[in-house]
Amino acid sequence: MPSGCPCVSLDASCVSASHSSASVTQSYSLTQAHKPTIMATVAEPNAIVDWPDRYAHIDQILENAGPRTDPAFAAGDEVKGFLRTQAKVLVIGAGGLGCEILANLALTGFKDIHVIDMDTIDVSNLNRQFLFRPKDVGKSKANCAAEFIMKRVPGVVVTPYFGKIQDKDEDYYMQFNLVICGLDSVEARRWMSATLVNMVDPENPESLKPLIDGGTEGFKGQARVILPTITSCYECSLDMLNKQTVFPICTIANTPRLPEHCIEWASVLEWPRIQADKKLDTDDPDHINWLYTKALARAKEFKIEGVTWSLTQGVVKHIIPAIASTNAIIAAACCNEAFKIATTSAAFLNNYFMLIGTEGIYSYTFEHEKRPDCPVCGGEALEMTISADLTLEELIELLQEKQDIQIKKPSLSTADTQLYLQAPPQLEAATRPNLLKKVSELVKGDAAITVTSSTLPFNLTLRIVYN
Amino acid sequence: MIKIWSMKKNEDAAAKKKPKVSAAQIRVQKDLTELDLPSTMTTNFPDPADLLNFTLNIKPDEGMYKGGSFNFSFTINNNYPHDPPKVKCLQTIYHPNVDLEGNVCLNILREDWKPVLNLNSVMVGLQYLFLEPNADDPLNKEAALEMTKNRDQFLQNVKSSMRGGSLKGQQYDNVLR
Ligand SMILES: [Zn+2]
Numbered sequence: 001m002p003s004g005c006p007c008v009s010l011d012a013s014c015v016s017a018s019h020s021s022a023s024v025t026q027s028y029s030l031t032q033a034h035k036p037t038i039m040a041t042v043a044e045p046n047a048i049v050d051w052p053d054r055y056a057h058i059d060q061i062l063e064n065a066g067p068r069t070d071p072a073f074a075a076g077d078e079v080k081g082f083l084r085t086q087a088k089v090l091v092i093g094a095g096g097l098g099c100e101i102l103a104n105l106a107l108t109g110f111k112d113i114h115v116i117d118m119d120t121i122d123v124s125n126l127n128r129q130f131l132f133r134p135k136d137v138g139k140s141k142a143n144c145a146a147e148f149i150m151k152r153v154p155g156v157v158v159t160p161y162f163g164k165i166q167d168k169d170e171d172y173y174m175q176f177n178l179v180i181c182g183l184d185s186v187e188a189r190r191w192m193s194a195t196l197v198n199m200v201d202p203e204n205p206e207s208l209k210p211l212i213d214g215g216t217e218g219f220k221g222q223a224r225v226i227l228p229t230i231t232s233c234y235e236c237s238l239d240m241l242n243k244q245t246v247f248p249i250c251t252i253a254n255t256p257r258l259p260e261h262c263i264e265w266a267s268v269l270e271w272p273r274i275q276a277d278k279k280l281d282t283d284d285p286d287h288i289n290w291l292y293t294k295a296l297a298r299a300k301e302f303k304i305e306g307v308t309w310s311l312t313q314g315v316v317k318h319i320i321p322a323i324a325s326t327n328a329i330i331a332a333a334c335c336n337e338a339f340k341i342a343t344t345s346a347a348f349l350n351n352y353f354m355l356i357g358t359e360g361i362y363s364y365t366f367e368h369e370k371r372p373d374c375p376v377c378g379g380e381a382l383e384m385t386i387s388a389d390l391t392l393e394e395l396i397e398l399l400q401e402k403q404d405i406q407i408k409k410p411s412l413s414t415a416d417t418q419l420y421l422q423a424p425p426q427l428e429a430a431t432r433p434n435l436l437k438k439v440s441e442l443v444k445g446d447a448a449i450t451v452t453s454s455t456l457p458f459n460l461t462l463r464i465v466y467n
Numbered sequence: 468m469i470k471i472w473s474m475k476k477n478e479d480a481a482a483k484k485k486p487k488v489s490a491a492q493i494r495v496q497k498d499l500t501e502l503d504l505p506s507t508m509t510t511n512f513p514d515p516a517d518l519l520n521f522t523l524n525i526k527p528d529e530g531m532y533k534g535g536s537f538n539f540s541f542t543i544n545n546n547y548p549h550d551p552p553k554v555k556c557l558q559t560i561y562h563p564n565v566d567l568e569g570n571v572c573l574n575i576l577r578e579d580w581k582p583v584l585n586l587n588s589v590m591v592g593l594q595y596l597f598l599e600p601n602a603d604d605p606l607n608k609e610a611a612l613e614m615t616k617n618r619d620q621f622l623q624n625v626k627s628s629m630r631g632g633s634l635k636g637q638q639y640d641n642v643l644r
Contacts, residue, residue, distance in 0.1 A: 072470055084470065177468055179554040187546045194490060205472035230474050233488050239551055239582045246580075250564070250572040250604040271570050284567045348469065349497065375490040411500040415488045423500045428513035450488050459493050 008160075009328045050084075050155060055109050061345050069071040079343050080109075088112045089343045090176040092165055092192060094141040094461060095119065096322045097182025097214050098130045100331030102145055105180075108206040108339050112175070113149070114159045116168070128324035165192055170199050178210045178341060180334050186241065189213060191228060193234030194376045198321035199362035200229045210341050216326045216336040217242060219357035225341070225349045227378065232351065232368045235376035240368075243317055259299060259306035263315040286288035290314060373458040380405065381461045388466045392420060392442060393435040399451070406459065410453040411427065412462075414443055440466055473620040482548060491547040495519060500584040508590055522557065525594050526644075531622055532562075532597040535629045535642040539571075541586070551580035552589060558640040561628035562583070563600045563611035567637065571596070572606045 015141055018419040039255050042228060062079050073079065089110055094117035121136045131148040142160035149158045165188060173195065183189050193211060211226040213234060220242070226233055252265045271280050271291065281287050292312040299307040313319065333353055340348045352368040372378050386395065399407055412419040419434055419442055421427040434442060443449060443464055451460040473532055496516045506529050512521045523539045538557040544550055556569040559643030566571040573592050575584055603621055613621040632642030
């Protein structure tokens with residue numbers, strides 16, 4: 001902490017402190033001096049300095065145990081203190097879902113919130129991403145969202161990171177009590193889920209971070225609670241995803257009937273044909289313009305109406321219309337789970353809530369089961385103690401002799417390299433020289449080996465200890 | 468904060484901690500090492516350490532494309548198997564379902580792709596295109612038209628294109644070994 005008057009270094013906590021003494025709590029305004037600056041967020045959690053009755057409604061839940069409270073529930077100051085001075089949550093995504101999630105968390109009493117988003121604000125976001133204003137267009141979503149929340153909800157510290165989740169390492173993720181994802185990218189969610197599963201260290205209970213994942217697609221959405229390594233992870237449910245609309249390539253090439261067919265023709269067939277090796281960047285307006293012009297000409301030729309610039313962008317970026325109300329419902333469900341998990345005030349979701357609002361409103365909650373063959377959280381683990389002189393070939397023989405796993409012709413790799421692959425012939429030949437090398441030379445430190453085999457429906461993680 | 472740890476089964480093994488291999492990598496390793504290809508198909512890896520970029524050679528031993536040697540590039544991204552592999556024909560060939568840029572019309576490469584499918588299914592599907600070209604899903608419209616209209620002429624066109632001949636001003640690659 002910087003020395004001197006804390007009010008100079010920022011900050012939201014002293015803003016709320018000034019209000020704690022105020023007798024009138026309904027109207028308050030921030031003075032310029034107290035305007036929170038993002039660069040100067042305090043790392044130190046806030047003391048409870050709230051004005052009287054600030055959380056009167058929330059406190060009704062936290063002051064008394066109910067029929068569904070966890071046995072560990074410590075009603076009163078203890079749970080309030082945890083929520084308001086200790087709990088540290090990470091929100092991934094500050095878009096449609098993220099804005100709702102951040103507002104909900106701040107208003108339920110979470111005070112130490114971090115947010116990551118790599119995107120900047122587009123004018124088309126403003127109808128539903130209500131933390132942003134026209135003047136913010138082009139700026140970082142994470143930074144603007146953090147600034148807005150801190151200005152609006154005194155005492156809450158939101159620490160933004162304008163960048164990718166992949167920029168951060170395990171030490172970073174380890175500092176949070178829980179993580180909430182409000183993302184629209186399958187790839188980012190797979191990464192986040194896998195990272196939290198991989199972080200679980202059997203010797204450290206703190207390494208297990210609940211992940212609450214929200215997702216929406218038009219009028220449909222889901223909220224789920226993932227307890228890494230305990231309940232099904234994001235990867236386990238990969239085959240449940242709604243399929244993207246993809247048109248047969250021959251339709252695009254020969255018999256277009258829809259504006260989307262013309263746009264896909266431009267992006268899938270014309271771009272690579274004319275631009276050759278130049279990579280299509282769907283975030284580059286010039287590229288979208290090029291596709292739009294091509295698609296429009298083709299639409300004219302086939303007398304198809306409806307090709308517009310924004311449809312072009314929507315089709316090539318696979319944008320599904322975002323519905324503000326769906327985002328609000330899903331974000332509320334996610335924050336409700338975050339609150340219950342953080343406070344133990346009620347049983348949390350087990351483990352998948354889905355909402356289908358396309359015709360009427362239908363919701364369904366079920367337990368999504370862990371897939372035994374999930375490449376992220378499934379599979380088996382095995383620890384083997386071997387001599388430092390053992391060759392890879394001898395290790396493979398040892399593995400095949402193990403009665404309990406029934407493994408035939410295993411292929412082995414580490415995160416960085418292929419150790420031995422049984423097929424195809426070229427890769428077998430390329431990795432064969434490794435068979436005569438010592439395992440201790442091939443696998444450094446405590447790196448783990450991934451073993452696959454046609455006789456294993458899952459993958460096996462092999463950890464080597466040298467005696 | 469809820470105590471989740473007690474819900475964790477007491478699994479054997481400090482070994483439960485996983486290596487940092489991406490799910491896509493594990494799937495590709497499993498797919499490749501369990502390929503069950505007939506002798507008419509071989510894979511080639513320009514860099515054996517890179518499992519995500521390789522080529523497939525198909526030498527059909529029956530049908531109208533018998534005697535040809537066809538090469539396809541496979542590009543797999545880190546979102547596999549959510550995303551299908553990207554496949555292109557590396558030669559200019561005369562085929563109703565392959566256009567002159569090498570795009571291939573095979574349903575499981577696009578609209579019918581599912582994560583339960585694997586590289587083997589794609590490869591077998593590609594070979595099938597040479598045994599049974601499908602004029603109903605044309606990418607090379609002229610070839611498809613010829614195939615339905617005048618099969619004898621089509622067969623002749625296939626033969627001459629495979630020798631590197633040209634048809635209607637379009638030069639094709641010689642695919643005979
Ligand atoms: Zn899983």
